Structures are given as structure tokens and as C-alpha cells.
Amino acid sequence: MKTIKYIILSMLTLSFFACENEELDELRDRNSEDDEVVLPELTAGTADFSNYVAVGASFTAGFTDNGLFIASQENSFPNIIANQFANVGGGTFNQPLMNDNFGGLILGGNPVIDPMSGERLFEERLVFGGAGPVPLQAVNPAAMSTTDFALNNPTGPFNNLGIPGAKSFHLIAPGYGNLGNFPAAANPYAIRVTGNAPNASILELAVAQNPTFFTLSEIGGNDVLGYATSGGDGSNSITDTATFDFALNTLINSLTANGAKGAIGNLPNITSLPHFTTVPHNPVPLDAATAGFLNSAAAYGAYNAGIVQAFAFLVANTPMTQEMADTEIEKRTISFAAGEGNAVVIFDESLTDLTAINPALVSMRQATEDDLIVLPASSFIGTEAVPGNPQTVNGVAIPLEDKWVLTPEEQDEITVATQAYNASILAAASANGLALVDLNSILEQASTMGIVFDEFNLNTDLVFGGLVSLDGIHLTARGYALMANSFLEAIDATYGSNFVASGNVAKAGEFPTNYSPALQ
Structure with missing residues (x-):
């Protein structure tokens, strides 16, 4: 978030023939040393990062470019945070890695077909095709997912419990990761993390690890996103506030029951994302x-x-x-x-x-410009x-x-729900002493004037903005690094740690904005 500047003073050389003056010797010694800003030593403050668990949806998982794949998971914001936690006593951060970098999922060796539309579900990731986003197979026909959620799921427990597509109440629902409930009431990404406890909820899997610290992110995001991406056509309704509040409080009460500290992010205005702003009304x-x-x-x-x-x-x-x-x-x-x-x-x-x-x-x-x-x-x-x-x-x-x-009326429904969710998140964070990350303000700034991250200015333009990936919704790796730093900054403010001041933050230049089609 902040650029760490090292100020090195130029050396002054004093040379005198046959001079033994002590004062000049001291001056020479003093000025011959580099004088640089010394960063403070990293401290955890009042938090214990030894056992960190992340609970959430697609952003937590590292979903990007319309897919989940090894490289994107390694650049998930929780994994970036865990790498910094490791510098102050954080332990191993285990993720349910996919089998390849193609993205997508298969079932029993075959693609998963939507019985309603006949279209293939869990497509491979998008790549830049020269003019815009295209499916990976358009430039690499041999690309085919090898991640089979019936046959080769990894072994947990997992510190990253980000489940793409999960709504707030899904995270507390038993059987959401049971293959026998697919497709009616189970999520393949949840199936991949439940292991030998298929009926365990995502929350139960998190609590079973007795975390000392947790992050809770995008809770409520999919509760409005499904409605938005379906154009508000009624096929995917917005979750009512009472249901959301029950899920939110259940999650927080359970995660903090053993004294764990944590950080929670609020929800951005999703209609500011390029998925909704790229196509003009008059093309x-x-x-x-x-x-x-x-x-x-x-x-x-x-x-x-x-x-x-x-x-x-x-x-x-x-x-x-x-x-x-x-x-x-x-x-x-x-x-x-x-x-x-x-x-x-x-x-x-x-x-x-x-x-x-x-x-x-x-x-x-x-249509008008308001649509x-x-x-x-x-x-x-x-x-x-x-x-x-x-x-x-x-x-x-x-x-x-x-x-x-x-339409504007449908956008208003999304806004009202998002504001209600965020009010609940703010109240819960305050009541439980959690660090609160204002993702809403971050996206608003990025969608208007852009947001500076080290030497880069990130905005929400599709393909070239640097913040949002090719699917127009999820973040790029650099975007997730910015998100990770936002969490670290909020953690510093709440628990007295000093990740930002000590320079233990992600550096923008170390994270890409696009992945190569050749990545396998």
C-alpha cells in the first residue's frame, strides 16, 4: 500500500595529507557510512497468527479469469497474507490446489453439462486473445481440466476454505460438500474440501482446526451477485437480510468462540465491476x-x-x-x-x-445509459x-x-441489499472487536479515479485496468495482492501489529495482471 523509500545519503570524502586530527577522523567515519531508513521489527501485536484459517467464497479461493487453477490459488489473497504471517510465527497454510492451470472441473472423467441449457459448466479459464477475453481452448485446444471432483480430491484439512459460488448461508449448511447432493444442493468446490466428512459444513471444517486467527471475506457477495449476473430475471434471487444476518452471526460466533481474532471485509458495490460497465447501452x-x-x-x-x-x-x-x-x-x-x-x-x-x-x-x-x-x-x-x-x-x-x-430498478434492489449487508457486517465487526476492511471504498476509488499500488495505478477497466480479471468480476493476482495489503493494514490498526510499517506487505510488481495461455 505504501511505498517504502530508502534514503541513502551521499558519501563525503575528506582527504588530508598526514592528518591525524581526531575530529576529522570522526567526521570521516561518520560520513563514510550509509545512512538509511531503518524499518521497525515486525510484531504481531495482540494477535496470534500461528493457525490462520480463511473462510469465504471465490475471492478467498483465488478465483480469477473465470476459473480456479494452481497459479491463481497461489496468488489468492489469504495465501499472500499467510506468507506475511509466516514472518511473525504463522504456520503452514494448506490450500485445496487444483490439478492443473487450465481451470475448470470435470466429473467422473467427463465435462459437467447443465441439463437446462445443455452448456458446459465449470469452463476453463479465460485468456487475452489480442482483442479481448477468449476461452483458453480457443488458443490452446489441448487445454482440458484434469481436476475431477469425484475421483481425485486433495486431502485436508485446509486453511483456505474459500468456496467459489457460495452464498452466506451455504457456508453453514451441512451437506454442501457432499457429492451425493450434487447438483441440487452441493458445490463441487465444497466437495473438494470435505474429505472424509462429506456432511460437515464449511464452518465446521474451519472450527475443527481451532484457528487462532481467521479472515471472513465476500460474505454476502454471491447473495447479490447471482441476481446481478442473471440480469435480475428472477432465476437467482437476492438473499433476504434476516437470512444473511443469521448466517453472518453464526459464522462469527463460532469462529470467535475459542478466542480467535480475525478480520472481515465488507461488500463492494458490484455493479461498478466491468462485468456490468463494459458493454455500452448503444453499441x-x-x-x-x-x-x-x-x-x-x-x-x-x-x-x-x-x-x-x-x-x-x-x-x-x-x-x-x-x-x-x-x-x-x-x-x-x-x-x-x-x-x-x-x-x-x-x-x-x-x-x-x-x-x-x-x-x-x-x-x-x-436502453439508456442508466441500464x-x-x-x-x-x-x-x-x-x-x-x-x-x-x-x-x-x-x-x-x-x-x-x-x-x-435496469435501474434492479440496480436499486442490489444497492439496498448490499447496504443492509454492510450495516450488519459493520455491527458484527464492532461487537466482536474484528478488523474491518472497507472493500466498498476501495472499489469505489478504483472505479472512479483509480487506486495507487506501488508504481501502478489500478482501475476497473476490463483487460487493461490491472485490478479486475478477464471475467469482469474477480480480481487479478495484483488485485488480490492489493486486497491482502488492505487486510494487513486493517489488522495493524485493530491489533497493534505493524505489517505495513515494517515493510511486510505484498509488492505490486511481484504479481501479474494476466496469465499466459501457455501456463499449464
Whole structure:
């Protein structure tokens, strides 16, 4: 976090022929020595780091570039912290390492297929393809995961109990790591850490190790992230605050029961991540002929005329005012022009339902800069629902489904939940004397002005920002190093240790922002 500067004074040479003067000898001796800033000796303060356990989700595990793999786990923020703890009595930090650097998981020697979509789950990691993120297999067709969560799980106990995809209540749920419960109620990453106690909860696995120090991170992150990445379409709901609070307090009460000290991070505003900010709302270029067709009665012209008629009916027959009607008519009118910058068409369930008046008047409009288009939509917008038919272009002639877009109303739901979670985290940290890491402020700074880490300025731009990995959600190795230092700084402030002042922190230049496709 802070650059350690060593100030070396230039040497002064005094030479006199046949001079034996004691004062000059002292001056010569004094000035012939390098005078540098001496850092204080590292101290643990009131904390005991001898047995450190990390509990959390994907950030704790080291998930990056849409995958978990050996190199990313070695650069997980808990492992970075553990390396510093080792300098002041910290013990071995055991992680459930994957079998390779391809990322992804297999089951019984085969890829895991989603029965609903038919798509492959637990894909290999993303790499930079020259223009943007691409699947590893696109540049290395031989890359194939060898990590089989039914056949070759590692042996614990594990100090790193970060479970990608886990929501707050999953961490206290028995059987979340039982292969027999997959896929309905078990997580493959949890299956890999339960060993001979498949019904043990992640919390029970942590407590069984009798930790002297713990970190608790991203608790609540997946409770809102699943809703956000699915565009708030209802397939992955936000966890209610009461359920979150119960899980949070259960975790903290159990982890501190034996006197362990710890640090907890709050939640960032996830909609500031590049997964939600990279794709513009108006990415569509059109020629004059296509724009003319879309504006015609055959496309959206009839829709535009229909909503005017429908709102006229509502003004005449309901309490709706003309001003209210005009506002929504303007919002719902769909219009295209030749050239760049045409906004995509989206479904929006917050609009007034007009289908009882006219079944063709579905709730759709063009996106605005207040809407957030999820990153995977970048490869979907502009494709043709009917190949070879330019009048079936997705996002233009055919509106984007809810799963591709976070409307302002859906963003507000995420904000309200995140603020409630963070209020609970703050209260729990204060009540239990835990170090609190303000990850929310860190991401806010990174997404606005950037955040300085040694000689680098990290921001949240996809690919080149240095902080967020190629999946647009999880951090780069350098980002995790920054996160580790943030934890160490909070630990210093709470427990009187001096990791930062003594220089026992991660150095930005030692951690990459991208992994090579050749990494195996």
C-alpha cells in the first residue's frame, strides 16, 4: 500500500595529507557510512497468527479469469497474507490446489453439462486473445481440466476454505460438500474440501482446526451477485437480510468462540465491476435501409402508434394523468437512425403492463445509459435469431431478454441489499472487536479515479485496468495482492501489529495482471 523509500545519503570524502586530527577522523567515519531508513521489527501485536484459517467464497479461493487453477490459488489473497504471517510465527497454510492451470472441473472423467441449457459448466479459464477475453481452448485446444471432483480430491484439512459460488448461508449448511447432493444442493468446490466428512459444513471444517486467527471475506457477495449476473430475471434471487444476518452471526460466533481474532471485509458495490460497465447501452451501427425498416410499421412503427393509443385509453379511464402518460410514451418509443450509437431494445417489467389493452404491446423500450448490460451480452447482441435473416437481429429487431440487462430498478434492489449487508457486517465487526476492511471504498476509488499500488495505478477497466480479471468480476493476482495489503493494514490498526510499517506487505510488481495461455 505504501511505498517504502530508502534514503541513502551521499558519501563525503575528506582527504588530508598526514592528518591525524581526531575530529576529522570522526567526521570521516561518520560520513563514510550509509545512512538509511531503518524499518521497525515486525510484531504481531495482540494477535496470534500461528493457525490462520480463511473462510469465504471465490475471492478467498483465488478465483480469477473465470476459473480456479494452481497459479491463481497461489496468488489468492489469504495465501499472500499467510506468507506475511509466516514472518511473525504463522504456520503452514494448506490450500485445496487444483490439478492443473487450465481451470475448470470435470466429473467422473467427463465435462459437467447443465441439463437446462445443455452448456458446459465449470469452463476453463479465460485468456487475452489480442482483442479481448477468449476461452483458453480457443488458443490452446489441448487445454482440458484434469481436476475431477469425484475421483481425485486433495486431502485436508485446509486453511483456505474459500468456496467459489457460495452464498452466506451455504457456508453453514451441512451437506454442501457432499457429492451425493450434487447438483441440487452441493458445490463441487465444497466437495473438494470435505474429505472424509462429506456432511460437515464449511464452518465446521474451519472450527475443527481451532484457528487462532481467521479472515471472513465476500460474505454476502454471491447473495447479490447471482441476481446481478442473471440480469435480475428472477432465476437467482437476492438473499433476504434476516437470512444473511443469521448466517453472518453464526459464522462469527463460532469462529470467535475459542478466542480467535480475525478480520472481515465488507461488500463492494458490484455493479461498478466491468462485468456490468463494459458493454455500452448503444453499441448498434445501422445503415439507412435497416434503420428505415426498423422504424416502419412492419417493425416498431405499429408498436409506437399502439402505445399512444393505449395510454390515451388509460388517461380517459383510469387515474393516470396525461403527464404520466407522456413520460412513459417517450420512454417506450423506439426509434433508430443510420449510423453509430443506436441503443439496444430491452424488455422492462417495470413498465406499465399494456397487454390487456393490446397483447402486442409488450413491456419493451430502448436502453439508456442508466441500464447496465452484462458482459456476456457482448457476444449475443447483433447475432441473428434466424441465421441469414437481418430482420431478426438480437437486441435490435428482437429485444434483449431480462437476463442480459440490469435496469435501474434492479440496480436499486442490489444497492439496498448490499447496504443492509454492510450495516450488519459493520455491527458484527464492532461487537466482536474484528478488523474491518472497507472493500466498498476501495472499489469505489478504483472505479472512479483509480487506486495507487506501488508504481501502478489500478482501475476497473476490463483487460487493461490491472485490478479486475478477464471475467469482469474477480480480481487479478495484483488485485488480490492489493486486497491482502488492505487486510494487513486493517489488522495493524485493530491489533497493534505493524505489517505495513515494517515493510511486510505484498509488492505490486511481484504479481501479474494476466496469465499466459501457455501456463499449464
